[in-house]
Amino acid sequence: xxxxxxxxxxxxxxxxxxxxxxxxxxxxxxxxxxxxxxxxxxxxxxxxxxxxxxxxxxxxxxxxxxxxxxxxxxxxxxxxxxxxxxxxxxxxxxxxxxxxxxxxxxxxxxxxxxxxxxxxxxxxxxxxxxxxxxxxxxxxxxxxxxxxxxxxxxxxxxxxxxxxxxxxxxxxxxxxxxxxxxxxxxxxxxxxxxxxxxxxxxxxxxxxxxxxxxxxxxxxxxxxx
Amino acid sequence: xxxxxxxxxxxxxxxxxxxxxxxxxxxxxxxxxxxxxxxxxxxxxxxxxxxxxxxxxxxxxxxxxxxxxxxxxxxxxxxxxxxxxxxxxxxxxxxxxxxxxxxxxxxxxxxxxxxxxxxxxxxxxxxxxxxxxxxxxxxxxxxxxxxxxxxxxxxxxxxxxxxxxxxxxxxxxxxxxxxxxxxxxxxxxxxxxxxxxxxxxxxxxxxxxxxxxxxxxxxxxxxxxxxxxxxxxxxxxxxxxxxxxxxxxxxxxxxxxxxxxxxxxxxxxxxxxxxxxxxxxxxxxxxxxxxxxxxxxxxxxxxxxxxxxxxxxxxxxxxxxxxxxxxxxxxxxxxxxxxxxxxxxxxxxxxxxxxxxxxxxxxxxxxxxxxxxxx
Amino acid sequence: xxxxxxxxxxxxxxxxxxxxxxxxxxxxxxxxxxxxxxxxxxxxxxxxxxxxxxxxxxxxxxxxxxxxxxxxxxxxxxxxxxxxxxxxxxxxxxxxxxxxxxxxxxxxxxxxxxxxxxxxxxxxxxxxxxxxxxxxxxxxxxxxxxxxxxxxxxxxxxxxxxxxxxxxxxxxxxxxxxxxxxxxxxxxxxxxxxxxxxxxxxxxxxxxx
Numbered sequence: 001x002x003x004x005x006x007x008x009x010x011x012x013x014x015x016x017x018x019x020x021x022x023x024x025x026x027x028x029x030x031x032x033x034x035x036x037x038x039x040x041x042x043x044x045x046x047x048x049x050x051x052x053x054x055x056x057x058x059x060x061x062x063x064x065x066x067x068x069x070x071x072x073x074x075x076x077x078x079x080x081x082x083x084x085x086x087x088x089x090x091x092x093x094x095x096x097x098x099x100x101x102x103x104x105x106x107x108x109x110x111x112x113x114x115x116x117x118x119x120x121x122x123x124x125x126x127x128x129x130x131x132x133x134x135x136x137x138x139x140x141x142x143x144x145x146x147x148x149x150x151x152x153x154x155x156x157x158x159x160x161x162x163x164x165x166x167x168x169x170x171x172x173x174x175x176x177x178x179x180x181x182x183x184x185x186x187x188x189x190x191x192x193x194x195x196x197x198x199x200x201x202x203x204x205x206x207x208x209x210x211x212x213x214x215x216x217x218x219x220x221x222x223x224x225x
Numbered sequence: 226x227x228x229x230x231x232x233x234x235x236x237x238x239x240x241x242x243x244x245x246x247x248x249x250x251x252x253x254x255x256x257x258x259x260x261x262x263x264x265x266x267x268x269x270x271x272x273x274x275x276x277x278x279x280x281x282x283x284x285x286x287x288x289x290x291x292x293x294x295x296x297x298x299x300x301x302x303x304x305x306x307x308x309x310x311x312x313x314x315x316x317x318x319x320x321x322x323x324x325x326x327x328x329x330x331x332x333x334x335x336x337x338x339x340x341x342x343x344x345x346x347x348x349x350x351x352x353x354x355x356x357x358x359x360x361x362x363x364x365x366x367x368x369x370x371x372x373x374x375x376x377x378x379x380x381x382x383x384x385x386x387x388x389x390x391x392x393x394x395x396x397x398x399x400x401x402x403x404x405x406x407x408x409x410x411x412x413x414x415x416x417x418x419x420x421x422x423x424x425x426x427x428x429x430x431x432x433x434x435x436x437x438x439x440x441x442x443x444x445x446x447x448x449x450x451x452x453x454x455x456x457x458x459x460x461x462x463x464x465x466x467x468x469x470x471x472x473x474x475x476x477x478x479x480x481x482x483x484x485x486x487x488x489x490x491x492x493x494x495x496x497x498x499x500x501x502x503x504x505x506x507x508x509x510x511x512x513x514x515x516x517x518x519x520x521x522x523x524x525x526x527x528x529x530x531x532x533x534x535x536x537x538x539x540x541x542x543x544x545x546x547x548x549x550x551x552x553x554x555x556x557x558x559x560x561x562x563x564x565x566x567x568x569x570x571x572x573x574x575x576x577x578x579x580x581x582x583x584x585x586x587x588x589x590x591x592x593x594x595x596x597x598x599x600x
Numbered sequence: 601x602x603x604x605x606x607x608x609x610x611x612x613x614x615x616x617x618x619x620x621x622x623x624x625x626x627x628x629x630x631x632x633x634x635x636x637x638x639x640x641x642x643x644x645x646x647x648x649x650x651x652x653x654x655x656x657x658x659x660x661x662x663x664x665x666x667x668x669x670x671x672x673x674x675x676x677x678x679x680x681x682x683x684x685x686x687x688x689x690x691x692x693x694x695x696x697x698x699x700x701x702x703x704x705x706x707x708x709x710x711x712x713x714x715x716x717x718x719x720x721x722x723x724x725x726x727x728x729x730x731x732x733x734x735x736x737x738x739x740x741x742x743x744x745x746x747x748x749x750x751x752x753x754x755x756x757x758x759x760x761x762x763x764x765x766x767x768x769x770x771x772x773x774x775x776x777x778x779x780x781x782x783x784x785x786x787x788x789x790x791x792x793x794x795x796x797x798x799x800x801x802x803x804x805x806x807x808x809x
Contacts, residue, residue: 002673070742071789073749075756076782079766083775122311124276125383126324126373127301140315159663163753167770176665180756185672192666199661215315217357 003189010190021174023194030171030198034158037093041100041153046146049108053142054134062109066102074099074160082167092164099160100153107149111142143214151206159199162191172198226252227273227381227413232282234268234438242268243438245282251430252287252380253411255403259424260434260441260461266417268438270383273415274303286381301325304374304382304412308389310366312358318344318369319354325377336376343372348402364395368402375410384416388423400427421462425450425469433458447473451591471551474590479545479553481567481576489514489532493525503562505539506531511573513539516562537561542568545575550590554583602776613765617784619679620761624748625792627683631690631743632736638691639698640724649699660692664750668757682754689750690743697739701732734807737800744796745789752785762788 010016017023052058074095081091115138123137139146165173175191211219227250234243243265250256258266271277272284275296284291291299312321320327322340327333341351347368358366367387374382387403388396404427407414418424424431425446432443435457442454450470453459459466485501489508496504496517504522508514515536525534541559543552545567556565557580565583567575606613642649662670667685675681705728713727752763765781768774801807 003670006673067741067745067793068786068790071745071749071786071793073752073763073766073782073785075752075763076766076778076785079770080775080778080782083770083773083778116309116311116314118307118309118311119313120311121276121307122305122313122373125274125300125303125305125307125311127297127299127328129297132328137313137315141313143315155661159661159666162663162665163756166756173665176669177756188669192663192669195663195666196661196670199663200658203657203661217313217315217317217359 004193006185007189007193010186011193016187016190021170026170026172026174027194027198030158030161030173030195033092033096033164033169033171034154034161037096037157037161038100038150038154040093040097041104041157042150044097045101045104046108049105049149050112050134050139050142053109053112053114054130054138056113059109059113062106066106069098069102072098075163075166078164078167087168091167092161092169096157096161096164100157103152103156104146104149107145107152108142111145111149112138114145115141140215141218144210144218147206147210147213151203151210154202154206155199158202159195162195226250226285226287227256227415228283228285229269230283230285232269232272232279232284234265234272234277235280241438243272243279246438246440248432248440248443250413250415252413254429255407255414255416255427256430256432257424257428258415258417258432258434259419259421261436262419264434264436265438266432266434267385270385270415270417273381273383274300274305276300301329301377302379302381304377304379306367306370306374306382306384306387308386310358310370310390312366312369312373314358316357317354318356318358318361321358321369322354322372322376324373325379329377339376340372343375344369346375347372347406363391364399367391367395367399371403371406375412380413382412382414384414386417386419389418389420396423403427422469425462425472433461468551468554471554471587472549474550474587475546476543476548476550476553476567476586477546479567479578479586480582481545481578482564482582483576485577486574487531489530491531492527493522493529493531493534494527496522496531497527503564504531505562505566505574505577506534506536507574508532513542513566513568513574515539516560518562539566542566544568544570546570550583550586553578553586557583601779602774605774605776606780613780613784616760616762616764617788620748620751620763620785621788621792623679623682623686623751623754623759623761624744624788627686628690628694628740628743628747630683630687631694632740634687635691635694635698635739636736639695639702642695643699643702653696656692656695659688664689664753665756668754668759672757677758679759681757682751682759686747686750690740690747693743693746694736694739697735698732701735702728704735705731730804733803734800737796737803741793741796744792748789748792749785752781 049062052062077095077098078092081094085091119137119141120133123133128136161171162173162176165171165177172191172195175187179185179188179191229246229248232243232246233241235241246269258269260266268277272279273286273291275291279292286299286303313324319337319340322343323331323336326336326339337354341354344351344354349365349368349372353361353365358369361369367390370387388399391399400423416427428446430443431446431449433441433449435441442449442458447470449458449462450466450473453462484499485504487496487504487506489506502519503516505516506514516539517531517534517536521534539560541556543556543565547570553565553567557563557578560566563580565578567578569575638652642652664685667688668681671681671684675684709727709731710723713723718727751761752766754761755763755767762781762785765777769777769781
């Protein structure tokens with residue numbers, strides 16, 4: 001249990017909650033970076049996944065793209081961009097967006113492509129325009145999977161934003177990276193525990209969100225990735 | 226009215242699904258497209274609301290060329306029912322039924338009110354309107370599918386194997402329901418099925434497909450049974466088509482025998498004097514109660530009232546004038562006396578019918594060209 | 601890009617690649633061995649699955665760096681630390697696929713096996729698991745690919761593999777090293793992924809293609 005005692009010793013020290021670069025500030029910064037990256041990932045991946053899923057084509061492209069993106073080491077991309085372009089929003093934002101896109105893309109694609117063909121047929125047969133078919137039928141039916149993708153993505157981004165501290169970004173990773181550099185295990189363990197807490201809070205937030213956003217008729221049919 | 230004029234559907238790989246189809250669906254009638262799987266019947270149906278685009282030919286819906294209309298508008302004016310219902314799982318039953326009216330710009334409250342009326346029309350409790358599709362049984366879902374198709378009161382209804390996914394008992398009741406609805410609504414219905422029984426039961430007209438999208442025969446159901454165009458049709462309608470054909474022979478003017486029918490207070494002596502091997506005993510009001518064989522009469526005292534004798538059952542009767550000869554034959558086969566008991570609309574015994582009379586009636590109707598249809 | 605750096609450091613590059621392959625593949629295989637019984641139990645007893653899934657989702661939400669750190673008191677700055685952490689992640693990825701694969705076995709095939717006199721264990725081994733192989737391998741692929749790429753973060757607690765090239769490249773501001781690290785990690789992941797696709801084709805000759 002020494003990890004927890006180290007972590008708790010540091011977290012419960014009131015001094016760490018006050019002053020420049022204190023815990024609340026870093027939590028806010030962490031959420032800000034992660035939120036921005038997630039937002040961009042969603043804006044790119046949801047429309048793309050939905051459009052491809054509606055067309056029913058591109059299944060192999062989506063799967064392979066997502067697999068390839070999974071193979072890219074975030075730390076490597078982060079460092080490469082820093083070495084090439086110096087520390088800039090591009091250097092930390094792009095790797096986090098690349099990390100956040102695949103789960104959202106794959107789930108939006110699978111969700112829409114997987115809507116019962118009879119339901120799609122009925123929507124067309126009832127005289128819905130393409131836009132109406134997508135927005136009124138396919139997206140609501142795909143909502144459980146879209147939210148699962150969003151959840152996975154959010155957790156990935158929040159978790160990985162930690163290592164952006166290695167190239168100088170703020171956030172909870174600061175405590176870990178600075179602690180490792182100065183061989184102080186207290187802030188390292190404490191920072192790690194706070195990141196875990198934050199990631200789990202995000203997990204819970206999205207679980208609650210899916211209760212609210214999934215249409216009542218579809219509840220109980222949630223799948224997880 | 227729907228008219229197919231030389232309609233062909235050819236896919237990119239060269240497969241011909243429908244080959245130069247000419248077919249006319251009269252307004253207000255039910256046309257059933259039937260045939261083996263892959264014969265093009267579903268493709269034909271889906272070309273009417275342009276879910277499939279024809280390669281060649283014209284399709285007229287109420288005189289207007291379907292191919293020259295905006296497909297979205299065209300579909301909103303045509304009801305569409307499919308096998309697995311295709312109900313939207315995320316919408317309540319009410320909102321499912323209200324789909325097309327809402328697309329056409331109806332106000333939500335009005336559309337929901339209309340939806341509840343339609344649920345009632347298809348035999349569902351309007352209270353189900355607030356539920357979601359997954360909370361309903363397969364048969365109920367299928368009724369909702371029909372209600373949804375009827376919501377905007379389209380003149381044309383397309384039904385793609387609408388009853389195939391439910392069990393036979395539910396299927397029979399849904400078929401009856403469709404026949405009942407049709408007598409009320411008189412829509413132009415095109416229904417696809419692979420089940421010849423269903424085609425014969427619900428169709429005013431039946432179009433029987435050959436494999437690869439051509440027609441083998443089009444006509445009234447009894448034409449297919451009574452005058453199959455060729456061996457293919459004969460095989461497809463099945464080996465017992467003769468028996469099924471009896472469904473189209475009426476029982477309106479049969480020569481019923483009333484001599485072995487006696488009231489319960491008649492005596493054994495009265496019964497013996499008829500000379501019949503079986504006598505039918507009736508209760509007050511004329512309801513048949515049972516058959517008594519000659520040997521049981523002989524064993525009883527001649528002054529005994531018939532109602533005091535043990536009688537064999539006669540639950541299987543037919544209603545003269547309403548039921549078909551098939552029902553009469555069925556009642557005869559199931560009767561211990563080998564005679565069918567005919568009752569009138571009120572359940573009063575009208576007489577009995579032996580095999581010989583049934584045979585004569587079949588012969589007479591077959592000779593008439595079987596125009597005694599009564600449905 | 602300094603191409604000459606590559607041949608002059610080929611020995612070190614090769615060694616780092618080997619270490620990275622070890623850290624990516626071994627945890628996935630251990631994860632598979634644990635995920636099979638866990639997934640079989642979860643597929644068999646429905647009540648067991650939701651709590652298992654919740655626990656796995658929570659573990660999966662733990663950032664890798666935080667998990668490495670949490671394991672330091674017990675395992676120190678060693679390979680074992682990274683192997684254990686990555687094993688936990690692969691468990692989270694593979695178990696749901698084992699369950700999904702087993703649940704997707706057609707009921708008719710299962711009933712036919714039972715009707716022909718297969719006992720539960722024999723049915724599982726000779727009918728259900730083989731039919732679930734494609735889905736299980738799909739999970740294994742994700743575990744191996746993300747394991748190979750996640751292992752690089754182990755460098756932050758001093759466990760060496762291709763991630764070394766990132767850290768060293770950053771400190772020396774030498775892009776070539778970072779490029780080489782990135783390309784090799786991605787290449788390694790793709791090679792392992794293709795190998796697993798091959799394994800699946802050999803194990804399931806009845807599948808299309």
